[in-house]
Every structure is written in structure tokens, then in C-alpha cells.
Amino acid sequence: MFRSGFVAILGRPNMGKSTLLNRLVGQKIAITSGVVQTTRHRIKGVVHVKDKNSKAKGQIIFLDTPGFSKAMDKLGEYLTTESQTALTEADCFIMVVDITEPPGKGDAWIAEQVQATGKFVLLVLNKVDRLPSPVTRQERREAYTALFQDYPALSTLNISAQTGKNLEKIPETLIRKLPEGPSYYDEDSVTDQRIREMTAEIIREKVLRNTREEIPHSVAIGIEKFIETPDKTLIEAYLYVDQKSQKGMLIGKNGSMIKAIGTQARQAIQPLVDTPVHLDLQVRVKENWRKDIPFLKSLGLAPPKGS
Template sequence: MTDSDTPVVHRSGHVAIVGRPNVGKSTLLNRMVGQKLSITSDRPQTTRHRIAGIVTRPDAQLVFIDSPGYQTRSGGALNRVLNRTAVQVAEDADVVVLVCDARGWTPADERIAKLLPADRPVLLAINKVDAVPEKARLIELVNKATACRAFDEVVPISAKTGRQVPLLLDLCAARLPEGPPMYDPDSLTDRSERFLAAELIREKLFRRLGDEVPYDSTVEIELFEELPKLRRVHAAILIEREGQKPIVLGAGGERIKRIATEARQDLEKLFGCKVYLELFVKVKSGWAATEQSLRAYGYE
């Protein structure tokens, strides 16, 4: 039998991307897919939902699942829901990628590593290696991490620049079970445009507002109209207290205009068409007070 006669094995499955907040999980998902699907900021709790990024190749279809950063310090209903989502994403996956920051292995990394399932491949992606030119520091990190648990592979990467990300993708693909694709080859995510619109607006809140308000806010899409060359979106920014309203609006409405402009530009890139976006601010006290109220807004 010649090489050309050898049947091509196709692999398909889910790859969970997990880790503590701000290690670059969402940046890695976006880099893998080649499209901005998962929102990013330098604040914890930016990612609140499970979101899939689909990579289709001739030999494999990889469904990468971004997860909320596992919270080890803060309590409350929202963090309980986020932590449960992070653990569930790992338990449901065929392969797990634990992302850590190259600048140091922390007790939070260790706690998450020990929570991961022992019956499937777990790869360690050491992100932001550009920030640590000294090899000795990376070796020290690897020693600490592998003392905590065994990893199938340890890969230093830079999600920001793409360094060694193709290698990580290959290593994940090789460990998926054999099977046909689960999604259409042109699919990039399992989420709707309506969901992505809410997330991109929320990203701007995390980037443009102060320390407190982003964590007390969420975005609710009230109207999403899909026309041949236009998306019409009306969205409400929900906040906890009346006193937070002027912070979101800014002087003369300047801040909310900037948030709307930046969100609209990102949405037009993502959807490939013009977007008409209107933002409103609404006080909704207690929207995140209980797990039941969180479910009403699409959490968990």
C-alpha cells in the first residue's frame, strides 16, 4: 500500500482553555481561530461565558472552548457561577489546555491544575514568554508546575504574537478522538451574532470604565435586527445603582458615545456590514445578586 492509499484519519473534539484570570486565555482563543470572538481586557472577570472558537483543518476540527478565569479570592453569586462554568468546561472537553503566565507559577495556578480531570490529556501553555527572556525563570516555572501534576506537553507560547501557537494547535489536534466534523467547515463559533454583540459592548465597559462599575454591569440586547447589509442593535447597559449612571454616560454623554463608537467598529469588522448601534443605561439593582437572577441574563 502506498502513502496515497493510506486512509486519512480525521479527528474532532473539544479543547478547553482554562486558567486563572488574565493569563491570556481569550487572546489565545482568538489567535487560534484567527478572528476576535472572545473579548479581552486587562481586568479579571472579563470573560464570563463559555464561548467556542472552531478551527477546521483537512485532518481535524478543533472546537476550542474559552472559559472564565477561575476565581480563588472573590465570593458572591457571579463568581460561584463563573467557577462552576470553568470547571465544567474542563470536565466536558476531550483535551485541556491550562494557560499560565510565564512570569510566575502561583498558588492559584496550582489549585486550578489540581482541579483538572486526570483521565484526559492536559497540556500546559506557558503564555507571555516574550516578557521573560531569562531561561532560568522558565525552567523554574516548569519545575514548579510539573511537581504539582503531570502534563502531556509543556509549550512556551505568546498568544499575542502567535509564537508557537501553531505547534500547540497541532499537539491538541493529535490528541482528539477520531471522528467526523461536528460543525460546518465555515463555522467560527457556536454563538449567535446577538450574543457576540453583547459581549463586544461589555468589553468596552471593562476597558473604558473605572474599577468598580464594570463588575456591577452587564449588557442586554433589546433589539437585534438582521438585514442584508445592516445590523440594527439596541442594547441596554445594566448597572446596580443610580449613582453609577453618570460614570457610564460621562460628561455630556461623551463616554457612552465613545463606548458605542468602539463597539460599533468592532461589530462591523466581525459581521462584515454596517451596524447601527444604540446604547441605553438602565439601573437594575440585584441583577447579579443570586444565581437565579444571573440565569435570567444568560449566565450559566
């Protein structure tokens, strides 16, 4: 029997959801960083599950989601909606928590939401590589499973999305919980994201990783041009910031910051296309863009009209 279905990866911001998705599909499809609210879209990653004789036995479509957090503005509201949609769409869940911290209110709230669905939950305690003491490990495991008292459809696993520890157990556990179903994706596809979207996300990752404090949450990327000619790929992207002062920071002394972002982004985009990448980045000020619904829509960061 061929099984298939959707598994949403849920959790608070910064727990390692996107890192886990990348490891599971074996390819970097979601950007990651140490800053909260890194993920802004639901990103699908496909894992093709085979049996001992390498015969296809199923397909798991993982949905990475933005971390659930308190909605502070229109962007925050959209991120929460994205995660909530995943609750209804998915067949089962991975809830990611950080084993290096005790459970907080946010974890309790998410646990409540997933239990209300009655669907299977795989609770993964991530970042176990940073918690060497077995005693604390046991204590944390008990504290987190206590959020699921008497919930029958629960399994728990300690993992490290970073080192890969125990990750091979995840598809094994989940495939059994999925219904009989079709093969939604070809054997060679691992994501539904288009190159254009991935390009914007890669640029944003490089901004997040090269800047600090006020910049990270205040940047949006718009791909103005994406032209593939027989001998090159021309990409022009705008980096929108909230305030004039941020523009200077993002450009850096003599343009050093934007240059570094551009170089790193180009290197990461290159494997996605067939010809040499020419990347042109421009910083623009767009005041209060995080509250500007038409602008958010134009970047695919708000629900389309009528929904």
C-alpha cells in the same frame, strides 16, 4: 483518519485564555481585557486542522472558559460552574499560566482538578514575550511542571498569545490526542456564538476597556432589540449597572464616555453584519443584579431552570 474533539482552555483569570483562543482560530471571537472575569460564558472556537497536502485531517473545538476564582456571588458561582462543566465535557485540556509570575495556590488547585480527570494536559506558559531572561524561564517552567509530578499525560510549551510565538505547535500537539470522530462544524465556521451574543460581548469589552475600578464588574449587557432591515441593522442595548453613581460615570461628562463606548462598539460590530449598524446604548440602574438569579437567567448568566 479524521480526528475531532473538545479541548477546554482553563486557568486563573487574566492569564490570556481568550487571547489565545482568538489567535488559534485566527479571528476575534472572545473579548479580552486587562480586568479579571472578562469571560462569562464558555465560548467555542473551531480550528480546522489540515495535513501537508491541505487535506482535512481533523477538527479541534476549543472551549474558552471563565477564569477559575473564588466565588464571591451568584455570578462568580456561575462562572466557576461554567469552568467545571468544561472539565467533564472536554477530551483534553490546555492549562494557561502566566510565566511572568511564580505558580500560586490557584494554579495548584486547577492542576489538581485536571489531573483528577486523567486526560491529556498541554501546559502553556504564556506571556513569554514579557520575560526575556532564559534563566527565569527555565525556573518557572520547572516550578509549573512540579504541579504535575509524575503525571504521564503532560506536555509543556512556552508561548506568547500576543505575539503568536509557538502557537502553531498547539493544534499539532493536540490533534494527536483526540479520538477518531466526525466533523462537527462546517469548514467555514469558527464559532457557535450567535451575532446577538457577540454584540453584547463586544459592548461589554468596550466598557471594560474604557472604564476603571468599580464599573467593570458591575456591568451587564442586555440586547433589547436587534433588527435587520434591508438597509440597516438596528441595535438597542441596555447597560445595567449596580448603583446610581456608576450610571453617571458610564455616561461621562456630556455623554462623552458612553459615546466613545458606542463608537468603538459599533465599529467592532460592523464586520459581523451586512448593513450599516445603528447602535443605541442606554444605561440603567439595576441594584444588586449580580445576586439576582432571575435577572442573571434572563441574560444567560445562570443555569436555566431545572439544571
